[in-house]
Amino acid sequence: MMNYPLLITDFMLRAARYFPKKEIVSIYPGGTFRYTYADWFKRVCRLGHALGSLGIKKGDRVASFALNNHRHFELYFGVPGVGAVLHTLNIRLSPENLVYIINHAEDKMIFVDEDVCFMLEPVMDKLKTVKQYVILSQTGKMPQTKLSPVVLYDDLIGQFPDQYDFPMDVDENDPCLICYTSATTGDPKGVVYSHRGLVLHSYSVVTSIGSKENDCIMLIVPMFHANAWGAPFIGPMMGMKLVLPGRQLLDMKAICGAIAEEKATFAYGVPTIWMMLHQYLEAGGEHDFSSIRLFSSGGSAMPIHLMESFEKKYGVPMIQGYGSTETSPVVSLSVPKSYMETLPAEEQLKIKATAGLPVPGLQVRIITTEGTEARMNGRDMGEICVRGPWIAGEYYKDPETSARIFKDGWFHTGDIGTMNEEGYITLVDRVKDMIKSAGEWISSIDLENTIMQHPKVMEAAVIGIPHPKWQERPCACVVPRPEHKDAITREEIIEFLQNRVAKWWLPDEVVFMEQIPKTSVGKFSKKELRKIVFPMLEVKEFDA
Secondary structure, three states: OOOOOOOHHHHHHHHHOOOOOEEEEEOOOEEEEEEHHHHHHHHHHHHHHHHHHHOOOOOOEEEEEEEOHHHHHHHHHHHHHHHHOEEEEEOOOOOOHHHHHHHHHHHEEEEEEEHHHOOOHHHHHOOOOEEEEEEOOOOOOOOOOOOOEEHHHHHHHHOOOOOOOOOOOOOOOEEEEEEEOOOOOOOOOEEEEEEHHHHHHHHHHHHHHOOOOEEEEEEEOOOOOOHHHHHHHHHHHHEEEEEEEEEHHOOOOHHHHHHHHHHHEEEEEEEEHHHHHHHHHHOOOOOOOOOOEEEEOOOOOOOOHHHHHHHHHOOOEEEEEOHHHOOOOOEEOOOOOHHHHHHHHHHHHHHOOEEEEEOOOOEEEEEEOOOOOOOOOOHHHHHEEEEEEOOOOOOOOHHHHHHHEEEEEEEEEEEEEEEOOOEEEEEEHHHHHEEEEEOEEEHHHHHHHHHOOOOOOEEEEEEEEEEEEEEEEEEEEEEOOOHHHHOHHHHHHHHOOOOOOHHHHHHHHHHHHHOEEEOOOOOOOOOHHHHHHHHHHOOOOOOO
C-alpha cells in the first residue's frame, strides 16, 4: 500500500475541488454572511501567504482568540496548512490562566475577534512571546484597542494572491493544533493534536453518526473547545454546509431562526445550551425543527428528562457524546444499534442517555480499584481508560503530570463508569467527585440528574461534605426555575427523591442558589462550588 500521509489539508483541498458551491454561513448580530467553499479556499490561500510574510515557520504556535465564524474557520486550515500549530484560546479562561497558556505554548501571534479584543488588553504586557495581533473584524473597522502591533485580518490577507502551494510533504505525525484543558485542578494542561490523529478521528465520527454531504451542521459548541468536537474537519471532508452562530450562540431566538432559515440537520452543543433552548421552547418560543434530524450533546451529562422532552414534545432525537480535550475529543456516542430500534421508546431513551458505545478505532477499558478489568454487566465500576490513534500520549512540556495520567499505553481519564453487556458506557462520576458515605459510594452525577427531573428545578450539582461519623454526606446545590424561585423547599426535594434513590443517598443539606459556577467549557465547577458552599455550612476544612 502507498505510504500516503494523513493530513487535514486534504480535507480543505477536497472541499475546494469537489464542493466549491457549498456554503459556509456566519451569523452576526447585524446580519448573515455567507460564502462558498471556493471563496473560503481562496482566503485560506491568502492567509498562507500572509503567515509567511510575518515570519511564521513550521512548528510555530499561532493563537486564535475567537468565536464561531468564517474567519476562525479559515485559521483552522490556514495555520496548520503552512506547517504551523493553531492554538485555540478559550475566551472564558481567567486572565491568569490565559497568561499561563499563551506563555507556556510560546504563541508568536494572536488572531483576535473584534468583540473580545478588550479581554486581552489587561494581560498583553505579560505575554512574553507574542509579536503581532490581528483583528478579525466583520465591520471592517479597527476597534479601539491597546493591542500593539495590530492589523486588520482582511487588510493583512487582502494584499496576497488567492493561490498558494500548501506543502504536502508534511509528516502526518506533525502537530497541527494545540488546546489546553480547562484547569479544574492546577494549571491548564496542553494537548497537542497531530494531522494523523484528527484525520482518523474525523473518519470515525462520520462513520458513527452517519453524516452525509446533504447535512447542514450548526456548530453551537465553541470552536475553542476541543476542536469543536471535530465538526470543522468533518464539514469540508464531507462537503457539508456549515452554520457558525458566533455571538448569537446564547440567543435562543436567533438559534431557532438560523436552524429554520438554513435548514440545519445537525446541531452540536453543551447541556447548558440545550437547557436554555428548552426553557425558550417551554415559554412558547418560535421554532421550526422540521429539518433537524439530530441534536448532539457533550461536555457533561444531559438530564434524561430533557432528552425525553426534546424527542416527545419537539420531535428532535438527541444523543450524547463522551470525551475530553485529551481525546480529540470523541470517545463514544450514544447511537442505538439497529436492532434496538424495536425496543420501547423508554428503553431507547435510556440508551441515548448513556455516554455511548466506543467509536471505531479506540479501545476502552473499565479498570477497578483492584487493577482488573470490570465485567460488562452495567454494575461493576472502575476508571475509564482509553487508547487509540487520536488519544493524547502526554501533556505538552509536563512530564510529571503525564507520568501519572498516561500509563502503560492508556489514558486514565479520571472518570468512573460502568459498561453494559452491549458495550455502552455509563458515567458514574469523576474520581474526585465520588462521595463515600459509611463505606459506600454515592454518584453525584446520578443524584444530580434525578434532582433535575423535579419540575421546579433548572439545575442541580451535588458535592460531598465531611461528616464526623459517615466520612462524607451529599449536599445538593439547586437552582430553581425562575418561576419557582420562591416556591420550592428542601422538604420538596427530599420528598421527590424518597422513592427514586437509596435512602442513604438522600442529601443531608439542600442549598438553593441563583446559579451554579461553571468551568470555561460549561461544566459544573465543583471546586468553585465548594468554595462557596463550605463557608455557608461552616465546614472548616476542605480541599478547594
